[in-house]
Amino acid sequence: xxxxxxxxLTANQEFVFNLLKEERVKMSAYEILDKLRDSGFSAPxxxxxxxxxxxxxxxxxxxxxxxAFIACDHTHEGKDSVLFEICNHCGETREYxxxxxxxxxxxxxxxxxxxxxxxxxxxxxxxxxxxxx
Amino acid sequence: xxxxxxxxLTANQEFVFNLLKEERVKMSAYEILDKLRDSGFSAPxxxxxxxxxxxxxxxxxxxxxxxAFIACDHTHEGKDSVLFEICNHCGETREYxxxxxxxxxxxxxxxxxxxxxxxxxxxxxxxxxxxxx
DNA sequence: TTTCGTATGTTATAATATAACAATTCTCTT
DNA sequence: AAGAGAATTGTTATATTATAACATACGAAA
Numbered sequence: 001x002x003x004x005x006x007x008x009l010t011a012n013q014e015f016v017f018n019l020l021k022e023e024r025v026k027m028s029a030y031e032i033l034d035k036l037r038d039s040g041f042s043a044p045x046x047x048x049x050x051x052x053x054x055x056x057x058x059x060x061x062x063x064x065x066x067x068a069f070i071a072c073d074h075t076h077e078g079k080d081s082v083l084f085e086i087c088n089h090c091g092e093t094r095e096y097x098x099x100x101x102x103x104x105x106x107x108x109x110x111x112x113x114x115x116x117x118x119x120x121x122x123x124x125x126x127x128x129x130x131x132x133x
Numbered sequence: 134x135x136x137x138x139x140x141x142l143t144a145n146q147e148f149v150f151n152l153l154k155e156e157r158v159k160m161s162a163y164e165i166l167d168k169l170r171d172s173g174f175s176a177p178x179x180x181x182x183x184x185x186x187x188x189x190x191x192x193x194x195x196x197x198x199x200x201a202f203i204a205c206d207h208t209h210e211g212k213d214s215v216l217f218e219i220c221n222h223c224g225e226t227r228e229y230x231x232x233x234x235x236x237x238x239x240x241x242x243x244x245x246x247x248x249x250x251x252x253x254x255x256x257x258x259x260x261x262x263x264x265x266x
Numbered sequence: 267t268t269t270c271g272t273a274t275g276t277t278a279t280a281a282t283a284t285a286a287c288a289a290t291t292c293t294c295t296t
Numbered sequence: 297a298a299g300a301g302a303a304t305t306g307t308t309a310t311a312t313t314a315t316a317a318c319a320t321a322c323g324a325a326a
Contacts, residue, residue: 113261120255128246
């Protein structure tokens with residue numbers, strides 16, 4: 001089932017989303033801008049607006065510790081926290097979710113009546129490939 | 134036991150650390166700069182250098198999703214991940230660690246031979262106080 | 267077809283962070 | 297106490313990331 005089944009994208013939003021989906025790597029807003037100049041993008045707000053929309057729909061995530069953006073890998077259900085595992089060396093960024101971590105995060109906060117609006121879990125390090133070489 | 138038992142701070146580092154310890158709230162680098170102008174701080178590098186040092190010693194943490202810095206609350210042992218719980222409304226920032234979450238993060242990555250250098254776990258939402266009012 | 271919400275283009279600027287380099291201070295070691 | 301080497305600082309400039317503001321255009325729906 002496609003995540004887009006009930007989301008209509010404008011031309012700009014589609015340019016940004018397709019770029020991120022095709023490249024499958026994290027990109028800064030200004031990298032996106034540069035790659036889309038030929039498509040008519042000329043200034044940062046065009047990129048940031050599209051990103052904001054895509055993020056609000058869960059189609060793109062921001063990696064806070066790198067100020068970078070990446071297309072979302074998988075469908076999100078209600079209460080799962082997204083985790084990112086990022087290699088410092090090659091930049092490869094894997095997204096996943098972990099039920100144990102998500103539920104533990106929610107258990108902690110529910111006890112305190114803290115109402116979560118967003119979770120950020122980012123794991124930086126070196127991947128096996130980069131350790132070998 | 135004081136965390137500083139074997140760490141010597143320079144004057145600048147101490148200004149920044151004391152400010153963050155006393156205020157006990159997150160502050161941006163430029164807020165720190167403004168508060169320390171009277172102490173002779175005049176440009177960003179002075180602040181960022183002190184912060185870098187304090188972070189490297191574990192005395193200060195950066196909150197990635199807010200580009201802000203906060204004095205560390207507690208002693209860190211080998212493999213614990215720090216968690217931040219941040220109220221969008223009042224800005225209160227609580228630091229804690231959770232053995233279940235930390236160990237689960239490490240279990241996930243060890244299986245894949247991914248070597249962690251840093252973890253970022255930030256939970257944004259609304260605290261009970263702010264919900265009541 | 268008017269209306270209203272959303273998206274866009276554009277210019278300017280705000281906020282966050284680092285580069286580069288000369289000058290100074292600190293800490294050993296002798 | 298002097299000097300070498302390392303670390304820290306002051307300073308200026310600039311890079312990087314993100315938003316404000318406002319006029320215009322577009323799109324769905326009454």
